[in-house]
Amino acid sequence: MSERIGFITRVQSFSACHRLHSKSLSDEENKRIYGKCNNPNGHGHNYTVEVTVRGKIDRNTGMVMNLTDLKEYIEEAIMKPLDHKNLDLDVPYFADVVSTTENLSVFIWNNMVKLLPPDSLYEIKIYETDKNIVVYRGE
């Protein structure tokens, strides 16, 4: 029997605050484009992230990857740098990168990909709110 490919996902939530503000735009443009999300003192979210890993289902273990290992990678790549942080002030990556959920998904991808086996990270999906959802697949 040929080897089966599986997808496994672990979900993690974290809290952070941010302000949508681009240094390459004027104050007026920032206000017009980002609206209430450009509030100078910021606003907060309870983000939920889904990390999906793709790989062969090992014949001996029955696993694509041990979810306990994935949990530890998520702790390193997501929780330690982001949980209870001000994204713009506490996370150096966002000093010159606007802390949109799109850019946050790239940041999380870059952190996760360093810890996972080569070519195994499939998707980062972030729920910024119940209604605002971003997917990034490393392209």
Ligand SMILES: Nc1nc2c(c(=O)[nH]1)N=C([C@H](O)[C@H](O)COP(=O)(O)OP(=O)(O)OP(=O)(O)O)CN2
């Ligand atoms: N493309 C993007 N657009 C927006 C982003 C983003 O990250 N990428 N972010 C924001 C704001 O940060 C904020 O999260 C938007 O919040 P809000 O509009 O309040 O969220 P909801 O749609 O869930 O709120 P409702 O008021 O219930 O509609 C804006 N745009």
Ligand SMILES: [Zn+2]
């Ligand atoms: Zn926001």
